[in-house]
Amino acid sequence: MTLNTSRREFLKGAAATGAVLLVGARPDGALAAAPSDTTQFNPFVKIDADGTVTAIVKHFEKGQGPATGLPTLIAEEIGLTMDQIEYEFAPSNPQVYNNLLFGPFQGTGGSTAMANSWMQYRQAGAAAREMLINAAAQSWGVDASGITIEEGIVKAGDKSAPIAEFVAAASQLEAPVEPRLKDPSEFRLIGNETVRRKDSAIKGNGQAMYAMDVHLPNQMVAMIKRPESKGGIANGFDDSASKEVKGYISAAILPNQAGVAVYAENTWAAIQARDALEVEWDTSGSETRDSDQIKAEIMAALDAEAAYNVNKADVAAVSAAIDGADKVVEKTFYFPLLAHAPMEPLNCTIEQTAEGDIVLHDGAQSPTGPHMAFQQIFQLPPEKIHIKTMLAGGSFGRRATPDADYQVEAALAFVVTDRTRPVKLVWTREDDIRSGYYRPAFGHKVRVGLDGNGEIVGWRHQVAGQSIMKGTAFESFAVHDGVDHSSIEGIADSPYQIPGMSLGLTDTPKATSVLWWRSVGHTHTAYVMETMMDLAANAAGRDPVEFRLAHLADASDPDQKRKANVLKLAAEKAGWGNAPVGRSQGIAVHKSFGSYAAEVVEVSGDPETGIKIEKVTCAVDCGIAVNPDIVRAQMEGGIGYGIGHVMRDQITLTGGTVDQFNFPDYEPLRIGDIAAIDVHIVPSAEAPTGVGEPGTPPSAPALANAINAMSGDLVAELPMAENGVSFA
Amino acid sequence: MALTLKLNGETHTVDAEPGTPLLWVIRDELKLTGTKFGCGVASCGACTVHLNGEPVRSCQTYIEDVEDAEITTIEAVGDDKIGAAVQQAWVELDVVQCGYCQSGQVMSAVGLLSENSKPSVEEIDEYMHGNACRCATYQRIRAGIQRASEILEA
Numbered sequence: 067m068t069l070n071t072s073r074r075e076f077l078k079g080a081a082a083t084g085a086v087l088l089v090g091a092r093p094d095g096a097l098a099a100a101p102s103d104t105t106q107f108n109p110f111v112k113i114d115a116d117g118t119v120t121a122i123v124k125h126f127e128k129g130q131g132p133a134t135g136l137p138t139l140i141a142e143e144i145g146l147t148m149d150q151i152e153y154e155f156a157p158s159n160p161q162v163y164n165n166l167l168f169g170p171f172q173g174t175g176g177s178t179a180m181a182n183s184w185m186q187y188r189q190a191g192a193a194a195r196e197m198l199i200n201a202a203a204q205s206w207g208v209d210a211s212g213i214t215i216e217e218g219i220v221k222a223g224d225k226s227a228p229i230a231e232f233v234a235a236a237s238q239l240e241a242p243v244e245p246r247l248k249d250p251s252e253f254r255l256i257g258n259e260t261v262r263r264k265d266s267a268i269k270g271n272g273q274a275m276y277a278m279d280v281h282l283p284n285q286m287v288a289m290i291k292r293p294e295s296k297g298g299i300a301n302g303f304d305d306s307a308s309k310e311v312k313g314y315i316s317a318a319i320l321p322n323q324a325g326v327a328v329y330a331e332n333t334w335a336a337i338q339a340r341d342a343l344e345v346e347w348d349t350s351g352s353e354t355r356d357s358d359q360i361k362a363e364i365m366a367a368l369d370a371e372a373a374y375n376v377n378k379a380d381v382a383a384v385s386a387a388i389d390g391a392d393k394v395v396e397k398t399f400y401f402p403l404l405a406h407a408p409m410e411p412l413n414c415t416i417e418q419t420a421e422g423d424i425v426l427h428d429g430a431q432s433p434t435g436p437h438m439a440f441q442q443i444f445q446l447p448p449e450k451i452h453i454k455t456m457l458a459g460g461s462f463g464r465r466a467t468p469d470a471d472y473q474v475e476a477a478l479a480f481v482v483t484d485r486t487r488p489v490k491l492v493w494t495r496e497d498d499i500r501s502g503y504y505r506p507a508f509g510h511k512v513r514v515g516l517d518g519n520g521e522i523v524g525w526r527h528q529v530a531g532q533s534i535m536k537g538t539a540f541e542s543f544a545v546h547d548g549v550d551h552s553s554i555e556g557i558a559d560s561p562y563q564i565p566g567m568s569l570g571l572t573d574t575p576k577a578t579s580v581l582w583w584r585s586v587g588h589t590h591t592a593y594v595m596e597t598m599m600d601l602a603a604n605a606a607g608r609d610p611v612e613f614r615l616a617h618l619a620d621a622s623d624p625d626q627k628r629k630a631n632v633l634k635l636a637a638e639k640a641g642w643g644n645a646p647v648g649r650s651q652g653i654a655v656h657k658s659f660g661s662y663a664a665e666v667v668e669v670s671g672d673p674e675t676g677i678k679i680e681k682v683t684c685a686v687d688c689g690i691a692v693n694p695d696i697v698r699a700q701m702e703g704g705i706g707y708g709i710g711h712v713m714r715d716q717i718t719l720t721g722g723t724v725d726q727f728n729f730p731d732y733e734p735l736r737i738g739d740i741a742a743i744d745v746h747i748v749p750s751a752e753a754p755t756g757v758g759e760p761g762t763p764p765s766a767p768a769l770a771n772a773i774n775a776m777s778g779d780l781v782a783e784l785p786m787a788e789n790g791v792s793f794a
Numbered sequence: 795m796a797l798t799l800k801l802n803g804e805t806h807t808v809d810a811e812p813g814t815p816l817l818w819v820i821r822d823e824l825k826l827t828g829t830k831f832g833c834g835v836a837s838c839g840a841c842t843v844h845l846n847g848e849p850v851r852s853c854q855t856y857i858e859d860v861e862d863a864e865i866t867t868i869e870a871v872g873d874d875k876i877g878a879a880v881q882q883a884w885v886e887l888d889v890v891q892c893g894y895c896q897s898g899q900v901m902s903a904v905g906l907l908s909e910n911s912k913p914s915v916e917e918i919d920e921y922m923h924g925n926a927c928r929c930a931t932y933q934r935i936r937a938g939i940q941r942a943s944e945i946l947e948a
Contacts, residue, residue, distance in 0.1 A: 737918070739932075
């Protein structure tokens with residue numbers, strides 16, 4: 067990916083009181099005022115008169131690390147220690163704090179937080195450094211070229227002073243247009259193993275504030291009574307039993323009739339009052355299908371001609387090549403609906419200020435979504451709506467929906483009140499599991515033909531499932547020629563050189579609300595690609611690593627080379643081919659979100675008495691690892707997330723109603739499920755790419771391949787626990 | 795009804811009906827928000843507090859049953875040397891990611907180390923089984939408990 071940040075001009079602003087240095091980027095065209103106009107100025111770095119430096123972080127922190135990573139970029143370029151920089155989350159402003167890969171949209175997703183901020187935040191820090199140095203040069207009467215800033219101290223020869231000395235003078239200077247960035251050889255913090263997370267202590271002692279922890283004076287807690295099946299309409303309610311609950315206030319049908327809001331003085335009263343509420347539903351438009359029917363539709367679509375010939379292949383020629391092949395490997399796969407189930411149930415709080423402004427307190431993954439929706443709901447201009455981003459207790463995609471679902475729900479619950487009391491919307495875990503947005507169910511059917519030398523001569527790949535992007539505001543961004551890229555990413559665009567591939571896609575009818583789920587399409591495409599590569603290697607009588615490398619052999623193609631390198635590194639570190647007696651290994655490698663990850667899973671036991679996951683070895687190439695320990699943590703977490711779900715999780719529907727309720731029947735990965743994870747990072751000088759998601763795609767197929775190596779049975783329908791595999 | 799609670803060394807009078815989970819009194823009445831709501835059915839451990847030093851799930855502990863107990867929450871567990879060691883280890887190893895489950899993880903880890911100062915990996919996995927972490931920080935939780943054990947031994 068290319069980030070065009072070089073032409074963005076840097077601005078500084080000086081507060082009216084003088085002694086604050088603000089540095090940020092000019093919003094394209096939107097801010098033509100003088101750079102000292104602080105009322106319109108939104109910086110990336112703020113330096114107070116006392117020298118306190120604050121990074122304004124435009125991405126939300128759900129554990130993936132931007133509250134450490136973005137301050138690191140600024141501290142590096144100014145010349146600070148990590149203890150000398152604080153962070154705060156940016157306000158909602160899609161012109162200034164937009165994700166550079168999303169256009170005029172502020173949001174976190176697609177593992178882009180570091181990738182799109184890398185140059186922008188470094189440039190902001192570098193501009194601040196040059197301004198401080200120029201101010202010192204004027205003050206000391208020395209040449210700027212002889213001045214350095216290290217660990218927050220400005221130095222020139224025998225002169226030295228803390229940066230605070232020069233904040234006021236620097237704030238009066240022009241910002242440099244193209245500040246000099248540090249050469250990687252000068253990095254002290256970027257890539258440094260000793261840089262710790264900035265949010266560790268508060269998350270271990272209970273002080274961290276999540277949206278769920280907001281207690282505004284006089285607030286009400288609202289819970290929504292929703293229909294059993296999606297699409298039901300609330301026509302009326304009886305709250306006589308709710309009135310028996312101490313702390314119950316009132317109930318109101320939401321303006322869109324999608325549910326009934328129950329208001330109470332506290333959370334427990336809201337839970338009880340909602341349970342007691344009787345609602346009259348119109349279910350004529352409700353979803354009524356069973357997940358078995360949805361699966362049957364998907365499977366039927368795989369056997370029909372695909373709606374889209376994604377890679378414009380000559381399908382007849384590919385089929386003929388496979389039909390004439392020496393050996394044919396064929397497999398049909400099914401992936402069920404999955405819930406995200408972030409640890410912090412969805413919630414947010416809305417208040418109205420004395421001036422009539424609306425303030426949303428939210429673990430806001432995509433502030434621009436609710437910001438735009440609220441303009442309509444409250445009939446207010448954008449500047450009258452404010453979003454305070456809190457720490458988020460996980461997301462995995464769930465906190466960013468194209469329709470800002472839970473924030474809109476909260477706004478609707480607020481707009482029908484007299485707005486004198488803030489409203490805190492709280493979802494329970496049952497709401498999260500049963501009323502959510504899901505990873506769509508998908509099916510794949512693949513036929514691979516091999517010649518007598520064990521070379522692939524044809525690869526016919528059919529995919530069917532519900533599109534995530536169609537019908538949303540992201541359609542124009544992600545859907546081209548009818549093909550929702552998120553349905554098929556990671557197949558035909560894989561770095562593998564596969565001759566004679568045809569890729570067909572069919573969208574199946576809307577079954578429920580679907581959403582991106584950590585690594586999006588790669589959740590299923592990597593599973594299919596990497597288990598098929600193993601099956602093809604086995605049929606060819608070749609080693610799975612050697613077989614993959616043979617399809618990544620063009621060293622002049624950096625994509626193939628980087629993918630091959632992580633594969634080789636993971637194999638080497640895992641002791642590929644030398645598993646201890648009684649253990650089996652499986653390997654998988656996949657590129658996603660600009661990064662390359664290879665994983666080897668080592669298992670013991672057997673599928674009947676119980677598989678035990680003994681070790682996962684991972685190699686990742688994510689460009690420059692700004693914080694290597696956070697990169698490792700993201701790989702560890704991504705692996706756990708991927709493996710946990712394929713082991714035993716699925717969302718099923720009966721008559722349109724979700725069958726699962728809570729963690730007892732949507733069982734999370736537990737501590738004993740994976741005995742050890744070992745992560746290795748490929749050294750790189752390339753710009754940083756994603757780490758939040760790329761660890762997930764290879765984990766499940768590596769597990770499937772390990773189980774297949776042990777039992778000779780490849781699990782092609784998930785979850786594994788429902789398809790013949792028990793776990794110890 | 796008015797109830798008296800001994801929590802983090804202080805006595806509090808709260809107004810709550812019998813059957814109210816301790817979790818909601820701690821969070822909504824006392825405004826101590828370090829104890830988290832995760833599932834409400836004692837299946838995730840995010841709401842773990844100590845009753846007389848023993849970890850319990852506060853979402854399934856009723857207010858009328860704890861009047862005579864000493865309750866400790868994440869806000870005060872670091873006052874004790876085991877709690878301080880666990881919190882130190884958590885920071886040293888950067889155990890947390892989103893962090894939402896970590897109050898409960900720390901409370902359970904302190905419970906384990908209080909009864910077993912040098913737990914094996916198997917003992918850790920068994921004791922911590924009920925504390926879910928959707929970010930899957932388990933490997934570091936395991937290492938954090940082992941590190942806290944070392945700190946306490948030193």
